[in-house]
Amino acid sequence: xxxxxxxxxxxxxxxxxxxxxxxxxxxxxxxxxxxxxxxxxxxxxxxxxxxxxxxxxxxxxxxxxxxxxxxxxxxxxxxxxxxxxxxxxxxxxxxxxxxxxxxxxxxxxxxxxxxxxxxxxxxxxxxxxxxxxxxxxxxxxxxxxxxxxxxxxxxxxxxxxxxxxxxxxxxxxxxxxxxxxxxxxxxxxxxxxxxxxxxxxxxxxxxxxxxxxxxxxxxxxxxxxxxxxxxxxxxxxxxxxxxxxxxxxxxxxxxxxxxxxxxxxxxxxxxxxxxxxxxxxxxxxxxxxxxxxxxxxxxxxxxxxxxxxxxxxxxxxxxxxxx
Amino acid sequence: xxxxxxxxxxxxxxxxxxxxxxxxxxxxxxxxxxxxxxxxxxxxxxxxxxxxxxxxxxxxxxxxxxxxxxxxxxxxxxxxxxxxxxxxxxxxxxxxxxxxxxxxxxxxxxxxxxxxxxxxxxxxxxxxxxxxxxxxxxxxxxxxxxxxxxxxxxxxxxxxxxxxxxxxxxxxxxxxxxxxxxxxxxxxxxxxxxxxxxxxxxxxxxxxxxxxxxxxxxxxxxxxxxxxxxxxxxxxxxxxxxxxxxxxxxxxxxxxxxxxxxxxxxxxxxxxxxxxxxxxxxxxxxxxxxxxxxxxxxxxxxxxxxxxxxxxxxxxxxxxxxxxxxxxxxxxxxxxxxxxxxxxxxxxxxxxxxxxxxxxxxxxxxxxxxxxxxxxxxxxxxxxxxxxxxxxxxxxxxxxxxxxxxxxxxxxxxxxxxxxxxxxxxxxxxxxxxxxxxxxxxxxxxxxxxxxxxxx
Numbered sequence: 001x002x003x004x005x006x007x008x009x010x011x012x013x014x015x016x017x018x019x020x021x022x023x024x025x026x027x028x029x030x031x032x033x034x035x036x037x038x039x040x041x042x043x044x045x046x047x048x049x050x051x052x053x054x055x056x057x058x059x060x061x062x063x064x065x066x067x068x069x070x071x072x073x074x075x076x077x078x079x080x081x082x083x084x085x086x087x088x089x090x091x092x093x094x095x096x097x098x099x100x101x102x103x104x105x106x107x108x109x110x111x112x113x114x115x116x117x118x119x120x121x122x123x124x125x126x127x128x129x130x131x132x133x134x135x136x137x138x139x140x141x142x143x144x145x146x147x148x149x150x151x152x153x154x155x156x157x158x159x160x161x162x163x164x165x166x167x168x169x170x171x172x173x174x175x176x177x178x179x180x181x182x183x184x185x186x187x188x189x190x191x192x193x194x195x196x197x198x199x200x201x202x203x204x205x206x207x208x209x210x211x212x213x214x215x216x217x218x219x220x221x222x223x224x225x226x227x228x229x230x231x232x233x234x235x236x237x238x239x240x241x242x243x244x245x246x247x248x249x250x251x252x253x254x255x256x257x258x259x260x261x262x263x264x265x266x267x268x269x270x271x272x273x274x275x276x277x278x279x280x281x282x283x284x285x286x287x288x289x290x291x292x293x294x295x296x297x298x299x300x301x302x303x304x305x306x307x308x309x310x311x312x313x314x315x316x317x318x319x320x321x322x323x
Numbered sequence: 324x325x326x327x328x329x330x331x332x333x334x335x336x337x338x339x340x341x342x343x344x345x346x347x348x349x350x351x352x353x354x355x356x357x358x359x360x361x362x363x364x365x366x367x368x369x370x371x372x373x374x375x376x377x378x379x380x381x382x383x384x385x386x387x388x389x390x391x392x393x394x395x396x397x398x399x400x401x402x403x404x405x406x407x408x409x410x411x412x413x414x415x416x417x418x419x420x421x422x423x424x425x426x427x428x429x430x431x432x433x434x435x436x437x438x439x440x441x442x443x444x445x446x447x448x449x450x451x452x453x454x455x456x457x458x459x460x461x462x463x464x465x466x467x468x469x470x471x472x473x474x475x476x477x478x479x480x481x482x483x484x485x486x487x488x489x490x491x492x493x494x495x496x497x498x499x500x501x502x503x504x505x506x507x508x509x510x511x512x513x514x515x516x517x518x519x520x521x522x523x524x525x526x527x528x529x530x531x532x533x534x535x536x537x538x539x540x541x542x543x544x545x546x547x548x549x550x551x552x553x554x555x556x557x558x559x560x561x562x563x564x565x566x567x568x569x570x571x572x573x574x575x576x577x578x579x580x581x582x583x584x585x586x587x588x589x590x591x592x593x594x595x596x597x598x599x600x601x602x603x604x605x606x607x608x609x610x611x612x613x614x615x616x617x618x619x620x621x622x623x624x625x626x627x628x629x630x631x632x633x634x635x636x637x638x639x640x641x642x643x644x645x646x647x648x649x650x651x652x653x654x655x656x657x658x659x660x661x662x663x664x665x666x667x668x669x670x671x672x673x674x675x676x677x678x679x680x681x682x683x684x685x686x687x688x689x690x691x692x693x694x695x696x697x698x699x700x701x702x703x704x705x706x707x708x709x710x711x712x713x714x715x716x717x718x719x720x721x722x723x724x725x726x727x728x729x730x731x732x733x734x735x736x737x738x739x740x741x742x743x744x745x746x747x748x749x750x751x752x753x754x755x756x757x758x759x760x761x762x763x764x765x766x767x768x769x770x771x772x773x774x775x776x777x778x779x
Contacts, residue, residue: 083699083700085700090479090482090615090617091479091482091483092479093478093479093480097479098479098482099477099479100411100473100474100475100477100478100479100481100482101477103412103413103706126700127700128698128699128700128702129615129700129702130615130616131614131615131616131617132616132617133617133618136617136619139624143624145624221617221618222483222617224479224480224482224483225483225486225487227480227483228480228483228484228487231469251473251478251479251480252480
């Protein structure tokens with residue numbers, strides 16, 4: 001434990017991004033009991049100061065920690081429990097959704113969770129799936145309700161100050177979804193006076209706050225709830241990631257994407273800031289997931305779930321590391 | 324008298340004063356006064372009794388059925404919502420039984436709404452709630468149908484529609500149904516009060532009439548030394564009969580109405596609330612699995628539906644946290660099932676409630692096992708324990724529901740019997756009072772007339 005912590009502290013010292021947070025975590029490590037803390041109050045003094053400092057320093061949030069398969073306290077905790085607790089979505093078509101025919105959770109994110117469980121516990125089905133809404137992803141991690149969040153979560157500086165991200169496993173950008181005959185031309189002033197729907201706590205909501213284009217904003221718990229509002233005429237457009245919007249369009253042929261993606265977003269698996277060993281382990285799983293060219297598990301999952309709606313992707317995004 | 328410009332009333336008063344100076348004049352005045360007092364007595368009695376009779380009729384024919392119907396409307400709506408959620412949970416093709424149950428619930432709710440709209444005599448509150456329900460019900464069923472269509476195509480959009488539909492149900496339809504139930508039950512209470520109020524004016528008029536008749540007879544005796552005047556005697560007898568009939572009839576009616584209220588209406592209210600609580604608990608149990616932890620209490624971070632389940636159960640059974648949440652064998656004092664047991668009378672009333680108590684205990688144990696499975700990651704196992712047919716919480720719930728239904732039918736019959744008796748006790752009293760008072764007035768006039776004839 002001691003040497004582990006010291007090594008970590010040394011690593012953290014040379015890490016430019018979020019060094020304050022990492023050092024704090026390293027110092028805290030010996031105290032860990034292996035149990036999931038219900039209230040992360042032990043890091044309170046640092047955590048209170050860290051987000052703004054880290055966000056200010058944050059230049060490349062997509063750079064994660066190098067993969068490693070050494071068992072740390074977080075991995076040991078999961079192994080002792082015998083199950084991986086994963087926060088997922090059950091409303092994002094082809095990403096994480098409950099297949100109404102079978103009642104099973106399925107999708108790209110779900111395949112990824114099964115791969116992580118297989119690596120950690122030797123059985124892809126040793127998973128407790130917890131459905132979390134968009135705005136509950138970070139609180140669920142902070143309160144220790146879940147080990148990982150695999151739920152089309154965009155990596156950005158603001159979030160990287162609160163949770164730890166794996167390397168990026170998918171790249172997308174925000175786009176507007178509208179009924180086919182709508183006069184809206186994109187994320188521009190044609191939105192004036194319209195009602196735009198976005199998931200609460202999503203990057204789309206942040207964009208709308210930054211630049212609402214004189215539109216009124218309607219927020220709902222899950223991005224799919226926006227499609228319900230759009231179909232019922234309670235919203236004129238939906239703002240979400242292109243990858244998710246494609247999933248919505250796949251469920252309703254009378255709506256479509258409009259305008260070019262106007263942001264660049266990468267999805268990552270999110271974990272508690274303190275679970276560094278788990279971050280490295282998940283990155284190792286992702287390395288395996290990407291390996292194998294056209295037949296890699298990543299490409300297989302892509303072809304199975306996403307290719308029909310998100311055409312033209314030939315390879316997974318390249319991982320970036322900061323250490 | 325010789326001055327024609329005198330006003331009519333003063334002329335009358337003058338004539339009366341003149342008449343009062345002679346015995347025949349006095350007798351004429353006494354006769355008229357007695358007839359008037361008796362007519363007033365008859366009129367007031369008929370009026371007050373018909374008022375109470377109408378209120379008792381309203382209890383039996385309007386307010387109690389409307390209150391029961393409002394409870395049924397609430398129950399059908401809540402059941403439809405629960406059924407839709409469990410149909411969604413079973414996955415794939417919805418079982419026929421689930422679909423039929425949903426359809427029956429919606430059909431019953433619509434039918435009762437039409438009936439309520441036609442029968443509600445009244446207030447704005449009731450009309451407004453009925454209008455809300457009529458407006459929102461088709462919206463709700465439309466959303467559920469869209470959810471189904473999407474489910475059949477294997478689209479998760481179906482789940483989103485179902486969630487939205489359920490939000491409408493819980494946010495708009497059920498509160499309106501609950502307000503309607505409260506309003507109809509409030510009306511039932513006021514009809515009971517109206518029916519049971521003592522007819523003080525009629526009783527007072529009766530006593531005044533008897534007193535006047537007694538005075539007239541005493542005066543007659545003192546003047547003529549004759550003990551009996553047949554006319555006045557008959558009048559006294561008729562008045563006494565009306566007065567006794569009034570007191571006896573009303574006492575019996577009150578007792579029977581009290582009985583119907585205590586053993587019928589109150590039992591029915593408690594049982595209806597118990598049934599609704601169990602239904603809400605069942606709905607929450609299903610939604611816990613549907614939402615899969617995505618709906619949390621913002622304050623505590625606990626699953627909102629599970630918390631709501633525990634609250635419903637506390638109302639129903641008061642399982643008390645001290646028993647480890649697994650349910651004791653007896654309902655806590657003050658809980659709905661405890662009150663229902665206390666209000667129930669006879670074996671036919673107590674048995675179904677006792678069975679429901681046992682089954683709720685069973686349900687709580689099964690629920691806690693299903694929760695344990697769910698929390699430890701065995702979602703499929705939990706689903707099986709909640710919706711899997713044999714030994715599932717669904718089975719226990721169905722048993723509880725049918726036992727409470729049985730208790731409700733029994734209490735409804737009890738209510739009807741007692742309330743009909745109460746209403747029956749006033750039968751004929753209105754007409755009887757009017758006829759007898761008329762006879763008494765005639766008797767008084769004839770009796771006085773006989774005395775008067777002696778002066779001719």
